[in-house]
Amino acid sequence: xxxxxxxxxxxxxxxxxxxxxxxxxxxxxxxxxxxxxxxxxxxxxxxxxxxxxxxxxxxxxxxxxxxxxxxxxxxxxxxxxxxxxxxxxxxxxxxxxxxxxxxxxxxxxxxxxxxxxxxxxxxxxxxxxxxxxxxxxxxxxxxxxxxxxxxxxxxxxxxxxxxxxxxxxxxxxxxxxxxxxxxxxxxxxxxxxxxxxxx
Numbered sequence: 001x002x003x004x005x006x007x008x009x010x011x012x013x014x015x016x017x018x019x020x021x022x023x024x025x026x027x028x029x030x031x032x033x034x035x036x037x038x039x040x041x042x043x044x045x046x047x048x049x050x051x052x053x054x055x056x057x058x059x060x061x062x063x064x065x066x067x068x069x070x071x072x073x074x075x076x077x078x079x080x081x082x083x084x085x086x087x088x089x090x091x092x093x094x095x096x097x098x099x100x101x102x103x104x105x106x107x108x109x110x111x112x113x114x115x116x117x118x119x120x121x122x123x124x125x126x127x128x129x130x131x132x133x134x135x136x137x138x139x140x141x142x143x144x145x146x147x148x149x150x151x152x153x154x155x156x157x158x159x160x161x162x163x164x165x166x167x168x169x170x171x172x173x174x175x176x177x178x179x180x181x182x183x184x185x186x187x188x189x190x191x192x193x194x195x196x197x198x199x
Contacts, residue, residue, distance in 0.1 A: 040196035050184035068195035071131030085120030134159030
């Protein structure tokens with residue numbers, strides 16, 4: 001029994017650490033462990049300046065085989081009257097382009113940031129994770145109900161700013177900021193890719 005328990009612990013530790021050792025792309029890779037219900041894996045890539053037109057490029061190599069979402073972690077620099085995930089105060093246009101190693105488009109989205117999905121929690125009104133949900137259509141089922149299914153999928157299941165990463169995939173993500181709003185300087189934005197979890 002003791003030997004079995006030790007083996008289980010070693011397997012769990014290996015499962016937590018192995019993905020981080022495989023990642024060799026840009027940014028900082030973190031793994032919250034097998035107990036994480038969502039966003040187990042997070043790659044913090046770098047800052048994105050929203051009040052100046054510019055382009056940045058990063059590489060994602062050795063990701064776990066999970067569904068990842070690329071988005072911006074936005075934080076208000078000063079106290080705000082309304083949660084930013086409700087106000088959506090940034091109108092700068094942001095272009096997200098993700099290419100796989102053969103040059104095929106996985107993600108290609110251009111929208112004002114105010115039109116993205118702003119996710120947040122009541123306890124942190126000054127923070128939001130901002131991403132794009134892909135388009136979907138209703139599909140009729142045999143029981144008379146309908147189900148929403150994603151449409152317009154790209155390579156590696158690209159949908160909005162989400163995609164199904166391959167372990168051997170080598171991805172290039174390019175972010176372009178256009179029609180930058182000067183007031184966007186009141187917010188910090190950090191590009192990240194997150195995914196995985198038991199949910």
